[in-house]
Amino acid sequence: MNEATGKRRKLKEIVKRFISQVKRVLSNPRDFFKEEAAQQGYLDPTLFASGCILVPKAAYALLWAPFTLGFSFLWMLPSALYALASVYALAALTYGAARMVREDFTFEAVFRCVAYSWLGYVLLLVPIPIVNHFFIACAFYFLLQFALQEIVKLSRQQALSIAAAPAIVLFIVGAITSICAIGLVIMGAYKIGAWLFM
Secondary structure (H helix, E strand, O other): OHHHHHHHHHHHHHHHHHHHHHHHHHHOHHHHHHHHOOOOOOHHHHHHHHHHHHHHHHHHHHHHHHHHOOOHHHHHHHHHHHHHHHHHHHHHHHHHHHHOOOOOOOHHHHHHHHHHHHHHHHHHHOOOOOHHHHHHHHHHHHHHHHHHHHHHOOOHHHHHHHHHHHHHHHHHHHHHHHHHHHHHHHHHHHHHHHHHOO
16 A cells, blocks of 8 residues: 555656646746756656657547547557657757757757657647647747757757757658548548448
């Protein structure tokens, strides 16, 4: 019983910390990223990005659970892992682009920038496919340029230029994924309709 209580307490602390970080990023991103410049480690930014990913994934899984007999929860884990892998991939892209301008920072610093900028992913909750990915990319771009200025110490112009590439990639990949998902749903509905009315 004590072990379960301890785990619940730890989970509550993680959720409270996540909510506190979200509030800080939204209220004053520049100050948040200034404070993050002194931090180190991959765990906190990874947990933050994971929280930003799980919020819309869990919401959609709950929304679709009655229609999919609960199978929507099975897709939540692979899609969340794919999104988390995207955080690392975009961090690598951003790191490569930023290294062309300056060389006195680490991959960890750029990863922190990208992971905390992933807050925009919560906009996946906007229920309009492709439009929601545009909003995600815009929010990501806005936060990433602040992060690159404060954590990596790029100039404003450099940060604006470098943040554009991963934001554009994020939008294109999201839009393609949405189009494929819509196509699969339409094909599935057509096949079910053909099967029912045969």
